[in-house]
Structure formats: structure tokens, C-alpha cells
Amino acid sequence: MSAVAWLDGMSPWPSGGFGLERMRALLAALGDPQLAYPAIHVVGTNGKSTATVTIEQLLISEGLAVGSTLSPHVVGWSERIRVNGAEADFERAVARVRSAAETVGATQFETVTAAALAEFAAAEVDVAVVEAGLGGRHDATNVLRTRVVLLTNVGLDHTDVLGDTLEAIATEKLAVAPPDAIVVLPDDTYAALVPGREIVHGGAREAAEAFVGHEIAASPAVSLPGRLERRPGEVRDGAHNPDGARHLVEQLDGDDLTIVASILADKDVDAMLRILRRVGPRFVATSSSSARALPAAELAEIARRHFDHVEIVDDPVAALRRAHELGEPVLVTGSLYLLGDLEQPDAQEERRAPWPG
Secondary structure: OOHHHHHHHHOOOOOOOOOHHHHHHHHOOOHHHHHHOEEEEEEEEEEEEEHHHHHHHHHHHHHOOOOEEOOOOOOOOOOOOEEEEOOOHHHHHHHHHHHHHHHHHOHHHHHHHHHHHHHHHHHHOOEEEOOOOOOOOOOOOOOOEEEEEOOOOOOOOOOHHHHHHHHHEEEEEHHOOOOOEEEEOOOOOHHHHOOOEOOOOOOOOHHHHHHOOOOOOOOOOEEOOOOOOEEEEEEEEEOOHHHHHHHHHHHOOOOOOOEEEEEOOOOOOHHHHHHHHHOEEEEEEEOOOOOOOHHHHHHHHHOOOOOOOOEEOHHHHHHHHHHHHHHOOEEEEHHHHHHHOOOOHHHHHHHHHHOOO
């Protein structure tokens, strides 16, 4: 069985609750590869993947060998493990940890994280840039020799796990910062949560510069699937909460876009739609392959509170086609699951037919 098929059959959620016991046991069985290099740990509600790759590219420009791990993926699992800016051999990386992962009963995310950390050790990287999955304190990535922590931002998301206030969520995320880490924050809002640490204000660039100890001249252009991804006649972005939607609309020009979206049922759907209405009056409701996705008809019912024209098209590919018929440019958003569905081979073939090039 391939690594992808095996991972797809695993649970993404820990059956016994969140914690680091399984992850530590798994890494111990692998010889604790995470101790072979220092790390930059990227936490936050939105923008973590873009920040991670930006840091990666800045450090590569300094001549460092860099491993990086992202989550979630859009097109395929191999996006999650990178060495020196290129996707690693994902089958090999997972095979290296599979037996130990099965022995300890590791989750899907724990397994992929361990595969990434072991791959970095095998590649003898100088530094790993690691994006947290959910929160920080109990996240599988909280096992690193962390030199720098970057907090991208804090929003109300995953409140059932992380807490229902911004400060509670920030506390969980910043719990990854060891006493000797440099902590890079957007501003001083949460500085009191990391007493005694050296604090730097900024983002990805400042995190990379904090690691190397000097300014970096390079200005890499970073592009990732599903993160403000511009295509002919459309923009795709995986914004999946109100803060993400707010940031997205701030990057867009105009107020006459057609929006096609699927949103998970546990998100603040009404708030997201209210924000998305700023960039266009037409909305096509669809549903992704995620079991947590709100049915298209229910999404449309909420959308009618905000949009002038609302249609329901259950199939994502047909929904995208209909959105283009209603008027370009089209914004595809609300869930990375939706973007992933549209990247499947059958979807790509159908997408190319009506809009060649």
C-alpha cells in the first residue's frame, strides 16, 4: 500500500485526546531526529504556510540547508515535506517512520510530522522551519529545538479545542516558545504571554533574520497553491474563517466578483459571508468532499442574507463553471478542501475544457 493510501485510511484526530505522549514515543523510536537541528516554529491562525515558505526561501538565500513542513496540503500530500525548497521523496519519508507509527498508534498528522522531522535529519539540514498544525501546546510539532517562534496572528478558530477568547488561543499557540527562544510577534498585544523571552516585532522576514542574526538582502516571491493563487479569470484562496476572509478581501481589487465557496459547518459562516460580500454580489454555494462541509443548500440560505444573487450547485466543478458563466473574475474560497477537490485530475480535465489556457 502506498504512503498516500495508508495515510488516507488513518484518522486525522487523536482518539484519546490531544497530547504529546504518542509523538514523543514515535520520535524516540526513530532516534529523536528533531534534535539534530535547530528550528523556527511558525504558529498562528492564518498565513502560516506562506510565512513558513517565505522563511525557508530567505534562509536558503543565506546558503543554509533548510527543511520545511506545511499543513494542510491542497494538491497532494507531498506538499507537506520540503528540503531546500523542493518537495522531498514523500514515499521514502513516510516509509522511514511507518513501522514505528503503527506500533505507537500515531495519528495521521503525527505520522507526517515525524516523517518530515526524520527526513530533515537524513538530509542533514542546518535548520527546520515547522508550521504548527492546531494550536501549539499539544500540537505534534511542539517537540523541536526551537530557536525562533513566529506568531503570524490570532483569530477565533478551533475554539472548541483552543479556547473561546483571543488571549486563550494566543496562550495555547505561544506555549511552544522555550525560555531561550526569540519570539517574533506582530505587535505587543500578546507579549505578556512570553515573559523573559527576547521579543522582535514583525513577520516572516524578521523571524529569518532573528535566526541568522543579521538582515537578509533577498526578497523572494512566494507562491503557494490555494493561497491568493491567481489564475486566468479567477483567484483561489483557502480562507476558512472570518480573519482569513478579511485578509483576503483586503488583497482584492473591485467589488464585482462572483464568489463560489464551500465552508465547514463549524466555522462562523455568517461572518465570513458578510465579509466576502464586500468584493462581489453573486454567490454560488457548493459543498466540498469534507464530511464537515455545510450542505450547499444550507450555505445558500445563509448567503441570501448578504448577496444579491445566490445559486446552489452541489458539485464543485459544476459550481466553478457556473460561477464563470455568471461573471468573471471568480473568487474560489471558504475551504482548502474545496480547492483540493478542484485539483483532482477529473476536475482539472473538465476545468480545461470550457476555459482553455
